[in-house]
Amino acid sequence: MVRPVTAGNAQKAYTCPGCNHPIQPGVPHLVVWQEDAMFGAEAGMRDRRHWHENCWRGRSYRYR
Numbered sequence: 001m002v003r004p005v006t007a008g009n010a011q012k013a014y015t016c017p018g019c020n021h022p023i024q025p026g027v028p029h030l031v032v033w034q035e036d037a038m039f040g041a042e043a044g045m046r047d048r049r050h051w052h053e054n055c056w057r058g059r060s061y062r063y064r
């Protein structure tokens with residue numbers, strides 16, 4: 001699952017796993033998580049990752 005986070009909803013700083021740089025509060029970015037029945041929706045929510053849009057589009061490996 002990939003959802004965009006708008007500037008208004010981005011109220012915390014996150015570390016982008018694509019470039020290991022922080023995403024500052026107020027910066028629109030993407031939140032990505034797995035919907036996997038094996039671990040359930042709750043585990044998926046815990047494992048959410050926040051990506052810069054550019055890093056997500058330019059990632060060189062499949063997120064799994």
Ligand SMILES: [Zn+2]
Pocket residue numbers: 016017018019020021051052055
């Ligand atoms: Zn990044």
